[in-house]
Amino acid sequence: MNQYSETSPREVRELIRRDVITGQTSGMCAGFAQANLVILPKEQAFDFLLFAQRNPKPCPILEVTDAGSRLLRFIAKHADIATDIPKYRVYEHGVLTGEYPNIEKFWRDDLVSFLIGCSFSFELELLKAGVPVRNIEENRNVPMYITNTPCESAGIFHGTMVVSMRPVPSRLIAKAVTATAAMPKVHGAPVHVGNPEDIGIRDINRPDFGESVTINPGEIPVFWACGVTPQVALMAAKPAFAITHAPGHMFILDLKNEELK
Amino acid sequence: MNQYSETSPREVRELIRRDVITGQTSGMCAGFAQANLVILPKEQAFDFLLFAQRNPKPCPILEVTDAGSRLLRFIAKHADIATDIPKYRVYEHGVLTGEYPNIEKFWRDDLVSFLIGCSFSFELELLKAGVPVRNIEENRNVPMYITNTPCESAGIFHGTMVVSMRPVPSRLIAKAVTATAAMPKVHGAPVHVGNPEDIGIRDINRPDFGESVTINPGEIPVFWACGVTPQVALMAAKPAFAITHAPGHMFILDLKNEELK
Numbered sequence: 364m365n366q367y368s369e370t371s372p373r374e375v376r377e378l379i380r381r382d383v384i385t386g387q388t389s390g391m392c393a394g395f396a397q398a399n400l401v402i403l404p405k406e407q408a409f410d411f412l413l414f415a416q417r418n419p420k421p422c423p424i425l426e427v428t429d430a431g432s433r434l435l436r437f438i439a440k441h442a443d444i445a446t447d448i449p450k451y452r453v454y455e456h457g458v459l460t461g462e463y464p465n466i467e468k469f470w471r472d473d474l475v476s477f478l479i480g481c482s483f484s485f486e487l488e489l490l491k492a493g494v495p496v497r498n499i500e501e502n503r504n505v506p507m508y509i510t511n512t513p514c515e516s517a518g519i520f521h522g523t524m525v526v527s528m529r530p531v532p533s534r535l536i537a538k539a540v541t542a543t544a545a546m547p548k549v550h551g552a553p554v555h556v557g558n559p560e561d562i563g564i565r566d567i568n569r570p571d572f573g574e575s576v577t578i579n580p581g582e583i584p585v586f587w588a589c590g591v592t593p594q595v596a597l598m599a600a601k602p603a604f605a606i607t608h609a610p611g612h613m614f615i616l617d618l619k620n621e622e623l624k
Numbered sequence: 625m626n627q628y629s630e631t632s633p634r635e636v637r638e639l640i641r642r643d644v645i646t647g648q649t650s651g652m653c654a655g656f657a658q659a660n661l662v663i664l665p666k667e668q669a670f671d672f673l674l675f676a677q678r679n680p681k682p683c684p685i686l687e688v689t690d691a692g693s694r695l696l697r698f699i700a701k702h703a704d705i706a707t708d709i710p711k712y713r714v715y716e717h718g719v720l721t722g723e724y725p726n727i728e729k730f731w732r733d734d735l736v737s738f739l740i741g742c743s744f745s746f747e748l749e750l751l752k753a754g755v756p757v758r759n760i761e762e763n764r765n766v767p768m769y770i771t772n773t774p775c776e777s778a779g780i781f782h783g784t785m786v787v788s789m790r791p792v793p794s795r796l797i798a799k800a801v802t803a804t805a806a807m808p809k810v811h812g813a814p815v816h817v818g819n820p821e822d823i824g825i826r827d828i829n830r831p832d833f834g835e836s837v838t839i840n841p842g843e844i845p846v847f848w849a850c851g852v853t854p855q856v857a858l859m860a861a862k863p864a865f866a867i868t869h870a871p872g873h874m875f876i877l878d879l880k881n882e883e884l885k
Contacts, residue, residue, distance in 0.1 A: 409670035409736075413688055416673065417698075427674055429779065436776075437678075475670075515697075518690065 371441065372615045374445040382464050385449050386484060387611035394487070396549070396620050397613035398425050400448060400480040400592045401597060401608035402466075405430045410518025411582070414596060414616035416476070419500070419526050421592030423480035424549045425616070431472040439618045443504030444476045450609035453569070457601030466606055474606075479590050480549040482527050484620040485542070493543040494535045497576040504527065504611075504621040506570035507589050511563030512554070516598065522596040525572070526554060527589040530582040539585055548623040555586040562586065627650030631655055633724030633876045634699065643655070643725050646710050648872035658874035659686050660740040660841075660851045661709060663867035664728075668693040669736040671779025674799070676738070677858060678776035682785050683739035684809045686877070686884070692733040700878045705879030707735045711870035727804060727867055735867075738852050741810035743788055745881040746803070753797050754790070755801040758837040766790065766829050767831035768850050772824025773815070775853065783857040786832040786833070787815060787823070788850040788876060791843040809884040816847040823847065 367375050378384040388397055395501070403411055408430070415422035426438045435442045446465040451467060453461050459553045463469075480491045482505065486496045498505040512524040531539045536556060544552035559567045567584060568575045572591055578584060597605055608614065628636050628645070633653045634717045639645040649658055664672055669691070676683035687699045707726040714722050714730060724730075730787045743766065747757045759766040766788045773785040792800045797817060803814035820828045828845060833852055839845060858866055869875065 405670060407692075408664060412670065413690075416677070416688060424677060426683065427677060429674075430670075437630060468700050579687065 368393045369373065370380050372469070372617050373441060375615055380446040380451050380465075385464060387593055388449065388613045389483070389611060389614055392615050394619050396618050396623055397481050398483045398616060399481050399591060399594070400434065400444070400606070400608040400614055401477045402444070402474050403477070403602060404471070404604055405475055407471045407519065407600075407602045409592045411477065411593070414514070414517035414520040415479070415593065417517055417549070418524075420551055420554060420592065420594070421514065423550060424477060424482065425480050425548060426478040428476040430475050435478070438478060438618055439614075440617060445470050448599035448608050448612055448614050452586070452605070452607050452609050454598070454605045455599055456603055462609055468608065473507040479593060479615060480623065481590050482587060483537055483613070484549040484623055485587075486529060487507065487620050488546060489529070489539060492538045494531060494539045497530050498510075498573075501576050503576055504573035506575050506593055507572035507616055508559070508564045509571045509595070514515040514592065519602065520596045521599040522592065522599050523563075523594055524554065525589045525591040526586040527573070528567070528584050530576065530578040530583045530584050532582050536585065541597040543587065543608070546624055549620075550588045550590070553585045554588050557583045559584055629654045630650040630657045632670065633878050634702060636698070636876055637703055638849040640710050641704065641707040641726075646725060647704045649710065649874045649876055650703050650744070650872060653876050655880050657740060657745045657877040657879050657884055659877060660742050660855070661705070661737045661867070661869040661875055662740065662854060663705070663735050664738070664863060665732070665865055667734055668733045668861075668863045671781055672738065672854070674782040674857075675775070675778035676740070676854065678778055678836065679785075679853065680808070681812055681815060681849035682775065682851065684811060685738060686741050686809060687739040689737040691736050696739070699739060700875075705875070706731050709717070709869050709873055709875050711873040713868050713870050715859075715868070716868045717864055718859055723870055730867065738874070739875060740854060741884065742797050742851050743848060744874070745810040745884055746807050746848075748881050749803045749807060750800060754802045755792060755803065758791050759834075762837050764837055765834035767836050768833035768852055769820070769825045769847075770856070775857065779865065780861040781857045783853070783860050784824075785815065786850045786856055787847040789828070789831070789845050789847050791837065791839040792846045795879055797846065808853065810881075811849045811851070814846045815849050818844045820845055868881055
């Protein structure tokens, strides 16, 4: 049990802001949703918002800030996007130039922040529906794969879809589909069920990101669109300047997972 | 019956392009969806897309073009957004400066086109569900009202929500809600049922746009978010340059209404 599992999102964000919390956010503020972060100059923000609009399954937008505003308006109150994530990554021309506990010194009046839904939120719904979540059982990062399914491009942003995989017993596939279909703001229904090679995955035991998990006899791999997709599109586009969260170091919302339905 | 009710969208768009068709599109290409149009320079396009993202009920985006592209990619094939609408309106600094059968001479490399869902599409679903649509019965434009419900602002775009109203017998209210809730790309479920004054409507018989319709005893006014909302926000923002469709002169999609579910 995480020591901050029963702490409120606002308190945890304050501890993050004061650098009391500097590690991964998994397990904090039980029941509350967490989000991925991408920050871009307004110059590229239209293309990125359009990429998300054209690819809503891998890029479900929870909030977009006004240019230059560090404050969120919708998914969290009294939150400062430049300080309230434990670890940030700064990229220049597609190259990681550093990791930082806050990005106040990088802030500019033209920066736009995108908060993007994360599959953490639907794993709880799967458990509630009686569907096992293997990566939680095995205490691993969910396995993620780069597929050959093209995203719709938008301006400088293009790429193929990244998916996360959870093995599901045949009799529970329908439950896994319906439970997640009800949550379009956190990737929604699976994009593929079974046959990894159909979407260009050569070896299910060698994920491109995260860690592999056990697939038991009688279980079928189920694939959901993954929020790493826009991160990969961002790396490929190599904009002059971009900031993201560091993997696992997420933004914690004031909204509960079920409020993202 | 409109003489083009059984003609394909592609053929009707070609007749519009050749100025054979110059009038309103209501009743053309039966079963196919129609859309509102807003064109803005890329300079304002991010704010407008963000306004739509923050206000999805009045501004359901069906397609956004790449800057400078006259061709649509998703909702219609071989369509030219600069010629395939019967009548356009050009605005400069919020002032209507002219109506034109095409906008080829105004085209610029920085223009972005927004195609926005229209309540024409869900009226058919209401009829299928056995819910009468008074404005169709009385052959009038649907009544629309400016409410006091604020939209979420985005950059230069702000305003209150505009709603359309259809009177529904009490026993059919639930059907009207569920039939339209299934179509989030064309405004979705009603935003208000009954009590017009709750949303700032003083006189239900004096709509701000369109024409009033008969409300029979036992019928309750039902209000849906309306695609005129972004047009009103556009007028209030007074961007240096903007183009819209002329009222009733819509873009006809290759997609059927039920495909917008």
